[in-house]
Amino acid sequence: MPKQTFYNLPEEKKQTLIRAVEKEFSRVPLHDASITNIVKEADIPRGSFYQYFDDKEDAFFFLLDDLAEKRKEVFIRLLEKHHGDLIDAVRAFFQTAITEVENLNFMKNTFLNMTYKIEDSFLKAFSDRQNSEQFREVSSLIDKRKLNLAGDKELFHVMQILTSVIVRNLVEKFARNLSDEEAMNHFTIQMKLLKTGLYQTE
Known part of the structure; x- marks a missing residue:
């Protein structure tokens, strides 16, 4: 820092x-x-x-941490806008991330040269620790009635899965030079699979 x-x-x-x-x-x-x-x-x-x-x-991670903090604020606003619907908020968040012009080249260089330290810095803004203040803030805004979860411990792991999917799709967009529409289509399919589950219901 x-x-x-x-x-x-x-x-x-x-x-x-x-x-x-x-x-x-x-x-x-x-x-x-x-x-x-x-x-x-x-x-x-x-x-x-x-x-x-x-x-x-040190300068790079200051910039990345600042960007991650701003991303968290955007995500919180989107959760409020979508009335706590986690998947809708995550889809809107991804769309915002790929369509805004500001920081785009910085994000491209960052995600095309991803390391564990970089990924960890980006992800901790959303799912740092189960008992962290920022996790509790995000958790309080999520409409858990829509989710098949036993509690915040499982929500924490769901947030880690969702943020990992976001990172992977950002890497794919920049590495394959996908259009915003192509990247959004891929992401939407993955969100649908996560929302509906992989197994047929009895």
Whole structure:
């Protein structure tokens, strides 16, 4: 995470640095990113970068964690909009993720160069720990009457499954250069299978 000196920056300078970091990670994935390009874009000395971040990975995960937090807020709004219907909210969330222009290149570079650490950082905004405050917040908004679940322990695992499906479909969209419509069709089929189950009812 950024050092305290980063948080002490005036807001304008902080946003300038964030934009420079985002521009570089939107240009190339983490392992190819250049601190030289970041400091040049932000118009700061190279030494100043290390006053704010430990290294480029620290800057990358700050950006990713911030994006994941914003995604969580979007998901919560969608849960409210869809009256707690989990599958409808997840479908709307995926559609938002693939159609919005902002952060698209950053997301593409991130998901095409996925590591466990990156996936974990993205997923924890939705299903970090069963007893975490943010999980309880999401759980409270879900209409559990529609779900075949024994309680929050099973809901936690369902959230992990759903977020893993989201990540896999984002990777597929970017790797295969699918259109928004194709990606949405694939995702809708998978959501239908999860909603109805795989086994025939007696």
